[in-house]
Amino acid sequence: MALEKLVKPHILEIRPYQPGKPVETLERELGIEGAIKIASNENPHGPSPRALAAMRERLGEMHRYPDGAAFALRAELARRFAVDPAQLVFGCGADEILELLAKSFLGPGDEVVYAWPSFAMYPVVVKGMGATAVPVPLDADLVHDLPAIAKAVGPQTKMVVLCNPNNPTGTSFGRAAFEDFLGGLPDDLVLVVDEVYIEFARRDDFPDTLSLLAKRPGTISVRSFSKLYGLAGLRIGYGICDLELAGILDRARHPFNVSRLAEIAAVAALDDFEHVERTLEHNREGAEYLERELEALGIEVWPTDTNFMLIRVGDSGAAAYEALLREGVIVRPLPGTGLDQHVRVTIGTAEENERLVKALRRLREGELLERAR
Numbered sequence: 001m002a003l004e005k006l007v008k009p010h011i012l013e014i015r016p017y018q019p020g021k022p023v024e025t026l027e028r029e030l031g032i033e034g035a036i037k038i039a040s041n042e043n044p045h046g047p048s049p050r051a052l053a054a055m056r057e058r059l060g061e062m063h064r065y066p067d068g069a070a071f072a073l074r075a076e077l078a079r080r081f082a083v084d085p086a087q088l089v090f091g092c093g094a095d096e097i098l099e100l101l102a103k104s105f106l107g108p109g110d111e112v113v114y115a116w117p118s119f120a121m122y123p124v125v126v127k128g129m130g131a132t133a134v135p136v137p138l139d140a141d142l143v144h145d146l147p148a149i150a151k152a153v154g155p156q157t158k159m160v161v162l163c164n165p166n167n168p169t170g171t172s173f174g175r176a177a178f179e180d181f182l183g184g185l186p187d188d189l190v191l192v193v194d195e196v197y198i199e200f201a202r203r204d205d206f207p208d209t210l211s212l213l214a215k216r217p218g219t220i221s222v223r224s225f226s227k228l229y230g231l232a233g234l235r236i237g238y239g240i241c242d243l244e245l246a247g248i249l250d251r252a253r254h255p256f257n258v259s260r261l262a263e264i265a266a267v268a269a270l271d272d273f274e275h276v277e278r279t280l281e282h283n284r285e286g287a288e289y290l291e292r293e294l295e296a297l298g299i300e301v302w303p304t305d306t307n308f309m310l311i312r313v314g315d316s317g318a319a320a321y322e323a324l325l326r327e328g329v330i331v332r333p334l335p336g337t338g339l340d341q342h343v344r345v346t347i348g349t350a351e352e353n354e355r356l357v358k359a360l361r362r363l364r365e366g367e368l369l370e371r372a373r
């Protein structure tokens with residue numbers, strides 16, 4: 001059947017998302033063992049042990065549908081963020097929150113403005129609805145160029161998406177820049193602030209998006225349990241917004257979009273302060289270690305407010321990616337972003353970080369030998 005005649009043309013325009021290569025795939029391809037994956041900004045220390053225990057204890061409930069309202073998790077997050085429980089929307093990962101926003105607000109003729117390079121799913125969800133993506137280049141420091149984003153907003157703009165801290169650069173913008181930006185932003189568009197890495201941000205002046213919700217209806221902060229809490233495989237994320245926006249997104253979602261197990265794990269993970277502290281501390285130490293060691297190798301490292309780093313590896317990020325694969329180290333190349341000389345690396349365990357440094361050192365030495373010949 002000639003499906004191309006039936007499919008919506010904008011679906012064919014989507015460039016499929018390329019996830020990080022799984023360890024098992026690389027090991028199978030190369031016939032090796034002991035490969036490491038530092039490509040998808042997962043928590044290298046594993047899931048919260050409290051979440052694991054809670055899930056084990058309640059596996060016997062899995063013949064039941066989930067609580068579609070996620071009552072327990074909703075109540076706990078509402079308490080923590082001091083918001084009305086009805087201001088929360090849950091999804092199958094933060095990804096689904098983006099999807100629900102697109103489904104609710106976007107169609108052909110609508111424009112969505114976002115910084116670029118940024119999270120690779122933005123163009124996918126925007127184009128998936130037949131809407132028009134308006135990417136705005138990051139500034140010279142690879143930070144969101146908020147004045148340029150403001151200028152790109154026009155009469156067709158339905159949504160602006162800001163990723164703070166930004167993936168894949170690890171950079172962030174501060175409160176003053178955000179406030180200036182908000183001052184000139186029209187009211188009649190949806191402002192999405194993707195904050196899935198917020199817990200890792202270290203700058204003192206990190207913007208407080210939640211304080212904006214009452215002042216600027218139509219704003220949403222998007223969060224995830226995939227990063228800090230180590231629950232990427234369970235798929236659970238959420239949005240915090242005003243009541244009207246939450247009501248709209250709730251209409252668009254499937255009733256059981258978050259699994260029973262995911263809700264149980266998320267509630268337990270929120271209370272696992274030891275796991276959270278350990279993750280943040282190791283992330284800080286890992287970032288310092290990588291910064292020091294990679295700079296000593298002459299590799300430029302971008303300052304990070306996340307659990308990953310953007311590094312400039314030389315002439316070709318794609319070639320470095322391939323060479324690192326042969327060393328059993330999976331990082332993330334960044335095709336189609338303009339960051340051709342870079343790769344993105346997740347800050348791993350101490351052993352994984354050392355493994356990366358050793359592999360990059362070998363590549364550097366190999367290059368020097370090659371040049372000397």
Ligand SMILES: Cc1ncc(COP(=O)(O)O)c(C=O)c1O
Binds near residue numbers: 094196
């Ligand atoms: C900026 C950004 N937003 C959203 C997501 C999706 O998160 P989740 O795993 O909760 O779907 C990611 C995942 O890497 C991300 O980097």
